[in-house]
Amino acid sequence: MWIDTHCHLDAPEFGADHALAQHLRERAAGLGVGLCVIPAVEQANLDTVRQLAHRLGDAYALGIHPLFVPQAQEGDLQALDAALTEHRNDPRLVAVGEVGLDFFVPALCESAMRERQTWFYREQLKLARAHGLPVILHVRRSADALLKHLREVPTGGGIAHAFSGSEQQAQAFLGLGFKLGFGGAVTFEPAQRLRRLASTLPLSALVLETDAPDIPPHWLYATAAERLNGRAQGINSPAELPRIAAVVAGLRGMSVQALAQATTANALQALPRLAGLLPPPQGAA
Ligand SMILES: [Zn+2]
Numbered sequence: 001m002w003i004d005t006h007c008h009l010d011a012p013e014f015g016a017d018h019a020l021a022q023h024l025r026e027r028a029a030g031l032g033v034g035l036c037v038i039p040a041v042e043q044a045n046l047d048t049v050r051q052l053a054h055r056l057g058d059a060y061a062l063g064i065h066p067l068f069v070p071q072a073q074e075g076d077l078q079a080l081d082a083a084l085t086e087h088r089n090d091p092r093l094v095a096v097g098e099v100g101l102d103f104f105v106p107a108l109c110e111s112a113m114r115e116r117q118t119w120f121y122r123e124q125l126k127l128a129r130a131h132g133l134p135v136i137l138h139v140r141r142s143a144d145a146l147l148k149h150l151r152e153v154p155t156g157g158g159i160a161h162a163f164s165g166s167e168q169q170a171q172a173f174l175g176l177g178f179k180l181g182f183g184g185a186v187t188f189e190p191a192q193r194l195r196r197l198a199s200t201l202p203l204s205a206l207v208l209e210t211d212a213p214d215i216p217p218h219w220l221y222a223t224a225a226e227r228l229n230g231r232a233q234g235i236n237s238p239a240e241l242p243r244i245a246a247v248v249a250g251l252r253g254m255s256v257q258a259l260a261q262a263t264t265a266n267a268l269q270a271l272p273r274l275a276g277l278l279p280p281p282q283g284a285a
Contacts, residue, residue, distance in 0.1 A: 001034040002245060002260055003267040003274065004238040006098075006136065006161045006181055006209035009038050009056065010048045013213040013235060018052055020235075024212075025056050028238035032260070034279055036238050037271065039098035039136050041065035043076035046083050053092045059277055061097035061136050062087075063124055066117050067105065077123050084131045094273040095158055096128040097136025104140040118149070125153040134158035134271055137178070143169040150176050159270050162211055164194055167201075174205050179270040181209040184217035184236060187247045199251040203259075207267045208245055212236040217244050 014021035025036065039061040040049045046062050053060035062083055064072050087093045101117050102108050108117060128135045135158040139146055143165040157177025162185065163170065170180055185191055186198050198206070213236050220234030227233065242256070249259040268275050 001264055001279075002032050002208065002241050003264050004028070004033055004036040004210050004212075004241045005159055005207045005267050005271070006183070007036050007038060007212040007238050008041070008214070009036065009058075009212070009238070010045055010052050011213050014237075018055070021052065022056065024235075024237035024239055025058075028241065031239055031242045033238050033241050034264075035059060035267075035274060035277055037061060037094060037136070037274075039063065039065075039095075041098060042068040042072065043079050046080065050083075050087065050090070050093070057277075059092050059094045059271070059274055061095035062093065063095075063097045063099040063136070064120055065098045066100050066102040066108065066121070066138055069117050069120050070107070070113065072120065077120070077127070080124070081127055081130075084127060084133070088131065091273060091276045093133075094271040095134045095136045096124055096131070097158070098138050098161065099124040099135060100138030100140075101142035101145050102138060102140045103142045103145070118145070121146075122149055122153055125149060125155055128155045128158075129153065132156065136161055139163060139165065143173075147172050147176070157270060159207055159209075159267075161209060162215060163197075166193075167197060170197060170201060170205065174202075179207045179266050180205050181207050181211075182248060183209040183211050183244055184215040184220075184240070186251070187217040187219070187244060188221075189218075195251055198248050199253075203252070203254075203262045204266060206248070206263055207270060208241060208248065208263050210236055210238055210241050210244065212238060212240070216240075217247075219243070 161181040163180040216236040
């Protein structure tokens with residue numbers, strides 16, 4: 001069984017009524033994806049991800065994504081706190097996320113916006129602590145800053161999603177109780193550093209994700225030239241996870257079965273509440 005630890009199934013790409021999300025989720029289930037984690041990105045979709053996770057039999061996280069900080073209000077943090085309190089006994093609520101820092105998007109890099117992102121990030125780390133939940137982190141050119149604040153506001157660990165930092169940064173996240181999320185980016189041969197990390201990090205470090213509909217694997221990706229010639233970009237969904245996993249298993253020289261077993265156990269360690277959502281093992285009475 002596979003767990004897609006990060007997919008935005010509520011994204012507009014999957015249809016306003018989530019019909020496409022449901023269809024692709026069923027296809028993923030047929031390929032062995034037993035659970036998906038759907039993170040929120042802003043106050044406006046806190047309810048949406050919760051309802052969708054219930055409809056699909058999946059898990060969700062609640063948080064404000066750094067790319068949504070420019071339009072977020074301080075009151076959104078109170079709304080987040082209230083939602084975390086209201087749904088604290090919901091077994092499908094597994095983490096605070098997606099939170100973090102993005103120092104790649106130019107508009108987010110000017111100093112006032114860096115400070116604002118940092119403030120939202122730290123406040124949400126405090127909420128994760130207060131509610132006893134792990135965190136799902138967005139890391140883009142921001143690993144060292146994220147780590148610094150994690151040391152100052154320690155949480156119960158979680159997942160550094162779409163990880164693409166250095167070996168040293170990877171070890172620092174692992175030391176703080178985090179697992180590292182690998183997805184479509186690892187399927188691109190030029191991504192040498194990332195592929196080396198995916199193959200050399202201890203097996204206990206890895207969780208798998210699609211980040212759907214973002215970060216499509218290479219077989220869905222159409223270059224700008226190909227798009228001009230009419231080749232559409234394929235839509236990334238949790239149904240791609242087993243094939244992404246096969247690439248990771250190939251890089252590590254291990255069987256997909258062993259990778260499935262290990263990454264599922266790792267996901268449960270990072271997001272302990274997932275354990276209560278697992279389908280009963282086959283053959284169990
Ligand atoms: Zn995400």
